Amino acid sequence: MEFINPDVVDLSRFQFALTALYHFMFVPLTLGLTFMLAAMETVYVVTGRQIYKDMAQFWGKLFGINFAIGVATGITMEFEFGTNWSMYSHFFGDMFGTPLAIEGLMAFFMESTFVGLMFFGWDRLSRQAHLAVTYLVALGSNLSALWILIANAGMNMPEGAHFDPETMRMQFESFVDLVFNPDAQAKFVHTSVAGYVSAAMFVMGISAFYLLRGQHRQFAARSFRMAALFGIISTVAVITLGDVLGRLDYEKQPTKIAAIEGLWHTSNPPFEPWIVAALPDDAKQENHYEIGVPLVLTPLITHTFDQPITGMHELEDQAGPRIRSGIDAVAALRRYGVTHSGTDLAQFSAHEQDMGYGLLATRHAPGQDVTAIPADQVDDVVRATQPDILPNVFVTFWSFRLMVFLSLWFFALFAISAYLSLKRRLERSRLLLKLCMWSIPLPILATEFGWITAEAGRQPWTVFGWLPTFLSASSHGMSYMVFSLIGFVLLYSVFIAAELYLMFKFARLGPDHDSMEPHAPAAPMVSAFDMRPMAS
C-alpha cells in the first residue's frame, strides 16, 4: 500500500479552504440581494413608482458584478471534490453526489437561465413577467443553497447511508433521511439568512455613503430603510438558528461543541461558566487566561439546567475502545475483500460502527497499515490515536466567538438604524452612517468564521465518524498541488481586483447614471467610441 503524503493532504485542505472561503465571499450577497431585488421590484409593480424600478436596476447592476465571480468560483468547488478528494468522492459520492446533482437540476439551472432574462428582459417582458423572473432567480439561488447544505449536512451528520463491505463505500439508502437531516434544515436557514444579513448591510452601507454625501437622498433613504428592516429580521433569525445548531452539535458532534466552548473537562451543571475569551492551547490541552460568565453555558447549549456537556479529555477516553474495535473492523474488512467468507463478514459487522475510528489509527500504525499491527503494539497505537479525534481547539473556539460577537454588533447596528430611519432622524446621525458604511464587509467575515467553525470543527473527519480527512485526498504528488495553488492565487487575485474596481466604480457613480438613459430614449446611435477599431 502506498503511503499517504501528509503535505499533499495539508495543501489539498489549504486549497479547498481557500477556494471555499473565497467562493463564500460572493454567495451570501447573491442569496440576500436576489430577495431584496425581488422586494423592490414588487413595490414597483404594485405602486408603479419609477424610483423602485431604479432601485431594482441599480442594486441589480451591483448584484451582477458580484454574481459573476460567485458563479465562476462555484465551478471550482464542483471540480475539487474529484480532483483533490477522489477517495472521499468514491467513499461518499453515492450519497453526496445526489444532492449536488439535484441542486443542478432543480436550482442552479433555474437561477442561471433566468438571471439572463432578469438582466436582458426589462424591455421584452411585461412588468409581471419580469417580476416573476426575478423571484425565480431568488428562489433558484436559495434552493441551490438548500441542496448544497443538505450535502454538507451529510458530511457532518451522515444520515440515510450505511457502509457496504461489497463496494467499500457508504451506500445511499434513504432520500427522506438525507433531505430531512435536522442539521441540513437548521443550517440552510442559518446560512441563507446570514446571506440576507450580508445583503442588507451591503445596501444599507452604500445608502449610508450617499446620505453622508447628500447624494441621491430619496433613493438612498428608501433603500436604507428597506435594508435596515430586512437586516434586523434576518439577524434575529440567524441568531435563533445558530442556537438550534449548537443544540444539534451537542447531540451529534460532541467533539465540535466541546472545542467550540473550549471545554477540556466535562461541565459542572448548572454552574459551568461560558468562556468569553481564553487562549486554548492544543498542545497542552488546556486554556490560558480564561474569562467566563458563570451559569451561562449549560442552558445555552443544552437548553436545560442539569445536563452535563462532555469535555474533550473524557471524549478522548471514550474513543479508546472505539479505536480498538475499529482496528478489528478494518482488519476484518480487508480479509473479507480477499476471502469473501462469512466469518470475516460477521467479524466486520460486529465492529462496523467503529470502522472510521480504526481508519483514524492509520497514521500511527507501523507502516501505515492498520490491518497488521503486532498485538503488543495495539495499546500504543490506540493511545497515540486518541488525541486525533479532536479538532483544532484554538481555531474552532475563536472562529465561533468572532462570529457571535459580530452578530451581536449587527443586531445593535440594524436595530438603531431601523429606529432612526423610521423616525427620519437618519441624516443627522453621521457617526451611525459611517459605522454602517464601514460595516459592509463584516457580515461576510462573520459567515466565513461560521464556515470555519462548522468545517474546522468537523475535523478530523470528512464524513463524521466514518472517513478521516487524511485518507480522503487524491493520491497525487506535490507538484500537482503547487501548480494548482499558484494558478488559484494568481487568478483569484485578478478576480478580486477587477471586482472591487467595478464595485467601487458603480457604487460611486450611483443610481442616476443608471436610470438617466431609459428616461430619455435618444435616437439609437452608434458613437465613434463603439466604432473604434480594436487591435486584432
Added chain:
Amino acid sequence: MELYAILKIVWAAVLGVLFIGLGTMVGMDMGVGTLLRFVGRNDGERRTALNIIGPHWDGNQVWFILGGGAIFAAFPTLYGTSFSTFYVVMITLLFSMILRPVAFEYRSKADSRVWRASWDWVFLVSGFVPMFIYGAAFGNVLEGVGYHFGWTGQYYQDQSFLSYLLNPFAILCGLMSVGLSVYQGGAMLMLRADDPIWSRARRYAIGGGLVAAALFVIGGIWVQFLPGFVMTAPVNPAMPANPLHGQSVAMVAGGWMYNFHAHPALWLLPLVGLGCMLAGVAMLAAGRSVAGWWLGLGAWAGTITTVGCAMFPFLMPSSTAPDQSLTVWNSTASEYGLGCMLVVAGIFVPIILSYTSWCYYVMRGKVHTADVVNDTHSY
C-alpha cells in the same frame, strides 16, 4: 435483466445526452468566444456578438456543471478517478472556464481600451481551451489511462500527466471538438446578427464544420488500429459497483470496433454524424442558419453516440490494470441512488427544457449594434 443493470444502462445513456447537450450548448457559446476577435472588428461589433449569447450563456453553462454533477452522482468512482488522474488537464480546464463568466459580466463595464481588449483575449482562451480539452479527454480515454486501485478503493496513478497532454490522437479529438464548437457558434451568430458579422461568421462556421468532418474521418480510421479494450469473460451487469473484482479485460488492436462488428446497425451513428456535418456546412453556405444550427446538434449526437457505442460498457479503461477498468457495470452509484436520481431527472428535465426554450423565445430576433451600445443592461 435485473433492475440495477437497467438503471446502469439508463444512466450511461443520460450521461451521453448530457455530453451531447454540453457539446452543443456550451460549445456554441465557446465558439462565439473563440470567434469574438475575428467576427468583430470594432467594439460595437464585438459587443453585438457577445450580447447574442449574453442572455443564454449562464444557463447553457449549466449543461457543463450538470455533466460533472451527473458523473459525481451516478458514477462516483469514475468522477473521483478521472478528475484526479487528469489533474493538470482538469485544473487547466477549470482555470480557462472560470474566466468566462467574469469576462461576460466585466468586459463592457469599463471604457478603457486595454481593459476591453484584454477581456477579448480571455474570451478566445476560455472558448478554445475548454473545448479542446473536452475533445482531448475523449481521445485520452479511448487510448486507456494508467491507474490502479488499492484495497481501500483509493486509486493510484501509473502515468505522467505529460502523456495526456502530448498525445497525438487526443490532440486530433480536441481539434475536432473545437471545429464543431466554432461551427455551432458561427451558426448562432448568423441566426442573430446582420452583416458584417453574419458573413464573417458564415465563413468561419463553414471552415469549422469542414475541419471537424475531416478529423472525424481521420479519427475513425485511426481507431481501427488503436488498441481497444474488450471483456474476455462474461460479466455480471448487476454486480456490486466495485472495480476490484468481477471483470477480466484485455487490450486488443482494433478492439473498439468489436461492438460495430457485432451490431452492424451501429454504423448508422457515425454516418449520421458525418452527414450532419456536411449537410450543415451546405446549409450555412446557403445561408440557412436555423437548419445549420440543428444539424450541428445532430453532428454532436452522431459523434458522442459513436464513441459511446464503440466503448460500451467501458467508461475509462485502465491501460496498466485492465481488469480494474471503470465500466458502466462497476463504477455507478447504488441501485437506490440511481433510482432516486432518475425520478428527480424525470421531473426536472422536461421543466428545464421548457423554460430554456421560453428564454430563447423571449430573446428571439436579430441583435443590432445600435441597440446594444445604447442599452445599459447589455454586456
